[in-house]
Amino acid sequence: MIAPNPDQKFLVRVKRQDGESQPAYWQEFEVPVRPSQNVISVLQYIAANPTTTDGKDVEPVVWDAGCLEEVCGACTMVINGRARQSCSALVPELLAEANGGPITLEPMTKFPVVRDLFVDRQRMFDNLIKVKGWVPIDGTHSLGAGPTESPEKQEERYAISRCMTCGCCLEACPQFTKDNDFLGAQAIAQAYYFNEHETGKKLKKERLDVLMGPGGVSDCGNAQNCVQVCPKEIPLTEAIGKAGRQLTVHAVKKFFTGS
Numbered sequence: 001m002i003a004p005n006p007d008q009k010f011l012v013r014v015k016r017q018d019g020e021s022q023p024a025y026w027q028e029f030e031v032p033v034r035p036s037q038n039v040i041s042v043l044q045y046i047a048a049n050p051t052t053t054d055g056k057d058v059e060p061v062v063w064d065a066g067c068l069e070e071v072c073g074a075c076t077m078v079i080n081g082r083a084r085q086s087c088s089a090l091v092p093e094l095l096a097e098a099n100g101g102p103i104t105l106e107p108m109t110k111f112p113v114v115r116d117l118f119v120d121r122q123r124m125f126d127n128l129i130k131v132k133g134w135v136p137i138d139g140t141h142s143l144g145a146g147p148t149e150s151p152e153k154q155e156e157r158y159a160i161s162r163c164m165t166c167g168c169c170l171e172a173c174p175q176f177t178k179d180n181d182f183l184g185a186q187a188i189a190q191a192y193y194f195n196e197h198e199t200g201k202k203l204k205k206e207r208l209d210v211l212m213g214p215g216g217v218s219d220c221g222n223a224q225n226c227v228q229v230c231p232k233e234i235p236l237t238e239a240i241g242k243a244g245r246q247l248t249v250h251a252v253k254k255f256f257t258g259s
């Protein structure tokens with residue numbers, strides 16, 4: 001591998017905002033090329049050298065991060081126009097797709113901006129509470145072995161379990177907006193995941209009642225953007241389709257039995 005030239009520099013444009021109700025503005029920074037550089041290391045450089053290309057000393061850019069290995073989703077932002085994780089977005093690839101630069105960094109647009117590139121993803125966690133995204137376990141004492149699950153079912157659920165609540169699927173979804181109550185692909189897929197869990201299915205009816213209500217599965221327009229952008233390659237549209245079939249059965253049962 002050819003070592004990067006330490007004198008080489010590239011430009012980074014950052015969309016900044018002091019808070020959700022504040023106006024957004026752009027600033028440009030020059031950053032030296034370093035080996036194994038990702039967007040987090042670019043932001044660390046800017047934090048240590050917060051001077052724009054027109055010579056102004058500014059407040060360091062604010063962003064969020066946790067695991068630094070594409071597991072927590074906290075560092076997700078819109079990079080060169082596409083929502084992705086800044087810890088796994090590598091500078092050489094970003095420069096190649098931007099024809100040498102500048103690399104653009106923006107906050108996701110579907111969540112309130114806390115500051116600069118840091119957004120509040122709380123709606124996703126609230127939606128997980130709405131769809132009861134957990135396995136109900138009564139008490140902390142040993143309950144013995146749980147029900148068995150087929151390898152095929154484990155494999156199907158494993159794919160969905162990789163969700164890191166990053167928000168890329170919601171950023172890309174035309175139906176998910178800041179001012180509506182659509183649950184979005186992430187929460188619907190998780191509801192399906194827990195409905196298919198042998199113990200989790202104890203709450204299946206309650207989850208399906210939520211998915212049948214406002215903001216539920218019927219609000220999905222099947223645009224399929226979500227499945228194309230999910231960094232964990234979760235089969236989101238398949239999960240939404242299967243949740244939709246569970247809903248149909250649930251609705252028919254409800255019609256005849258009232259529960």
Ligand code: SF4
Binds near residue numbers: 175184224
């Ligand atoms: S299929 Fe389309 S409308 Fe439905 S959740 Fe995915 S992106 Fe949104």
Ligand code: SF4
Binds near residue numbers: 163164167185229230
């Ligand atoms: S489903 Fe995929 S894109 Fe959506 S929040 Fe989970 S990991 Fe991110």
Ligand code: FES
Binds near residue numbers: 067071072073
């Ligand atoms: S810091 Fe956790 S996904 Fe990037």
